[in-house]
Amino acid sequence: MKLLHSFLKDLRLAYRTYYVYMELGIALLVVAVLIFVMPENFNRSAKAWLHVADASLPAAAIEKALGEDGLDIGRVATGAELRERLEEDRSAIGFDLRLEDGRPKLVFVLQGYESASLRASLETSVEAAFSRALPGYRASTVTTTLRSRDATLSDRVNVLPVFLAMNAAFMGLFIIASYIFLDKSEGAVKAFAVSPAKVWHYLAGKMGVVAVTGLASGLLTVALVAGADAQYPLFVVLLLATNAFGSAVGLFIASFFDDLSSAMGWVFGSVALLGLAAVSYYLPSFSPLAVRLLPSYPMLFAFRETLLAAPDAGLVWANVGGYSAGALVLFLLAERQYRRRMTA
């Protein structure tokens, strides 16, 4: 009852300030950018330049094959011109088709930053692609798919997990310290110490306000961008668990400081660190252990699942359990710290 009272009072006070409306405004702005500025899917066709050194070479077949791989092919007259084009456009690649010892040779002309593994993969796999249609070549690799389901999102919807994690789930990480220190500076915290309610009622009330705001911001964004395809019950449960975790991290960090300025450096530092997981989210073949250990890493993939037509509900529930447990532990640690320091 006291918790409910504390939560409702904080909610009333929060909705009298700009902050909540700013968060909703940010969500609407993100929606506007995603819908009106960002294309549903990016055009991924990379520019490529082809130089054919000898008229006897099967240039048309090569050009057709490269076009089927999604490359936008342009022809150049000389090898020097090919290199010039690559120097003008650092995202382009080149192909030099020549005769070497009487045998056609396709040379990938890259920029130069590409790794040795990538170069070796290109050489071996493209040679295999040329060979596989020939008699005597044994295509013996079989593929077993463990979970066959449609797990693709449009590029536009694929942005949502990053926004949901960094803005809706970790909203408390940004703002809860401000709430606490504002109350402290106004003396409200000391007044609370002589009230019948407990410290955890006060802290949980603040977390409740952040949860309502995070949920409103998250639902608004998902409803307007992903529409009916999202799995709303799963999404709401996940957002509440991750938002509680974000707030508990914010409370825990803030519990070590006496004023907002001191805490903000650590808060912004944590947000920047957590944001690194977005690199692995967009490039799943790059996932070093250090990134996988960040709490934001599984969160991004769990939010992604809630936006799919056929989600892996087990993965989402595992995340809900993990973040709820994490939130509880951090909340208890922060509460103990606040009990000692907050009323000092």
Next chain:
Amino acid sequence: MKRIYAVLRRDLMSGLRDFMVAFVLVMPFILALALRLIVPGVGAALFRAAVLEDQRGGVGAWLETYAPVESAKDRAALEARVLRTDDVFGVIENADGGHEIVRQGNEAGGGEALALLLDARTNADFESPVAVGVEDVGWKMSPLKLEGGNFLLVFLTVFGGMLIALGMVEEKMSNTLSAVNVSPIRRAEFVAGKATLGFLAPAVSSVGVILILGFEGIDLGMAAVTVLCTAAISVLIGFTIGLASTDPIAAVAGMKTVFLPVFASVFGAIFLSEKWQALLWWSPHYWSYRTMRSILLGEASWAQVGTSAAIILGITALGFLALAPKIRRGMK
């Protein structure tokens, strides 16, 4: 001048004590270091693979030429590894010399290349009808380093504004702002003292970012002009938000709102096609991003840097004209 320095010194000392200034100065260095560490790994391979422990020396060793490889003790462990969140393909060598790829089903790519590679291993003696080779034009800077470094250099200018906004709120809350009005320091000197930190922090951080990411060959003068001009708009925004906010919550929310146009300007400049770029001409951070990109690529001219600086300062001046009455009111 002495009084401006006194305001700057006080802000610097109190900020360092509170860790906020230290954070603003140190954070870009940490982000640059993180970027430097991840640049070689991102895009280094087309896929990642896991093999059975007893095949580590066989197909595992062979695959290491092409991608990072890890091992699992048996098939169940291999499948469990494949089913984890990231993209890893399981590879098993069969008794007949062929291979099996175990995939989860939601991988972003790399499966086809892996199948071709494994077929190539099985057909090691088969001569391809077309030889394939790889050459390059000697450009060693990866797109991630270029775009990431550029984003960092543009984004760190916002940190200076953030310092000013939080500092102004604190002044208001401790009533020192009204005390300034009755002290010998002129209002312009107070503002100049506060603003200096907003230019100083990005200037120091940008030098660190340039050195850490290995951009030291670029024209530092051009980079300095671009960073300082971009910092001007952040300083203006910092003052406006700080003076308009009655508490730190509003200041934090205000700065968070500023992140959005900065992100939109940079990502819009990267991803929007040329015909849509005009949508971003209003943003100083868009001009800053485009100019800094040319500087990092070694393609910028002073004419380009000067034009861009004039546009950024012009937009800042328009912003100042619009916001000056609000700032003046807030200072009272």
